[in-house]
Amino acid sequence: MAAVLLTGHGGPEKLEYRTDVPVPTPRDDEVLIQVEAAGINNTDINTRIGWYSKAVSGDTNSTATDGTNQADDDDASWSGIPLSFPRIQGGDVYGKIVAVGDDVDAGRLGEPVVVRNLMRHYVDRRPYECWTYGSECDGGFAQFAVAPSSESFTVQSNLSAAELGTISIAFTTAEGMLYRANLGAERVVVTGASGGVGLAAVELAKLRGAEVVAVCSARKADAVLAAGADRVIDRNADIVAELGSRSVDVVVDVVGGAQVNDLLTLLRPGGRYATAGAIAGPLVEIDLRTVYLKDLSLFGCTFQEDAVIENVVRYLNEGKLKPLVSKTYPLSEIHQAQEDFIAKKYPGKLVLIPPHVEVASAEA
Known part of the structure; x- marks a missing residue:
């Protein structure tokens, strides 16, 4: 099959199309x-690029483009366990089931599915553990x-x-x-709002009845407003001056x-800060007095309870x-697709399309 x-x-x-x-x-x-x-x-x-390694201190884009490899391979994965190579990446997968294992109902053949990115199956469903599809196991940058x-x-x-x-990652x-921040019909600020996760957060927050203030570049503001944001603030603006x-x-x-300390300043007493990324840099300075004097809750969000994927699939259906x-790209053009992604040329998502072949569904 074709795969990267x-x-x-x-x-x-390091990405080889085969x-x-x-x-x-x-x-x-x-x-x-x-x-x-x-x-x-x-x-x-x-x-x-091994950005998850604690040896890397820079933001994602500069680390990806400066041509150096600062990572310590021993802790350069989500889990902190060295990856085995070669690996097929790709955690966002949509496709159709064409074969099933012996313990799987053959009635699933032909079903269109999305695959959960943070898998609990392989770790016996232990809390706060998961395998990341396309990292700890092969993923979807392939025909199968x-x-x-x-x-x-x-x-x-x-x-x-x-x-x-x-769907599988962004949403x-x-x-x-x-879910972790227990957002209701409240006022929420979403950063990186023009990216895949940010736009998804805007949509999903509106479904919860929230007032959404989105932060992104001015040239992508129209896309964010179209996703449902009530207000867009330029990412270079003084957000505390804008909102108070x-x-x-x-x-x-x-x-x-x-910007993290400013974001904490925005929060009301009892407010909640949730993070699942640090593309502008993982090492930040915050004033702990802001955290404890306002009784703030800070949530690091990787592990997902079952309700998360269930909510997303329900909304989808x-x-x-x-x-x-x-934009979409043939799988063979992954280098160009990632170059465009790193350059932040487009709002929303970029998607790879593998070559299609006719397959007769069958039990494995």
Whole structure:
């Protein structure tokens, strides 16, 4: 099959497009999925360049483009355990089940599914543990991928394959932050609002009845407003001057960097700050007096309770989600796709489309 192999931590040269990769065989509790679309995400870049290593202190984009490899391979994955190479990345997967393992109902053949990115199956569902699809195991930058049957969720949607290829990471990451922060009909600030996770957070926050203040570049403001934001603030503006201190209930932050202390200043007493990313830099300075004198709650959001994916799939099947796909690329053009992603050329999502082949569904 065609697939992209990550051969080690480093630059785009570590991604090799091949057409001679064996099609994986599902184990007893797994399904084989013919991948129709796979979205690109920050985690793909971060994993490739080893950004999760504590040896890396810079932001994602400069680390990806400066041509150096600062990472310590021993802790350069989500789990902190060294990756094994080659690895097929891609955690955002939409496709159809074409084979099932011995313990899986053959009635699942032909089902359109999205695959849960943060998998609980392989760690016996222990709390605060997960395998990341495309990191701790092979993912969807390929024509075919295997996944546990229990982590493959049936979808009934009129969205395009490319749009459905954006659900597994962007929408569950966003919903995970809103779920942990217990957002209701409150005022929320969403940073990085023009990206895949940010736009998803805007949509999902509106479904919860929230007033959404979005932070992004001015040239992408129209896309964010179209997603439902009530107000957009330029990412270079003084956000405290724009909104005032103690004026916000919840902050959903995927940017990190120098603005974090200002975001905490925005929060009312008892406010909540949720983060699932730090593309502007992982090392930040905050005033702990702000945290304890205002009784703030800070949530790091990786692990997801089952309700998170269940909520997203329910919204999807009810026709309530509308991802923004700005561009699609053949799988073979992954280098260009990641270059465009790093340059932040487009709002929303960029999606890879593997070559299609006709396959007769069968039990494994």
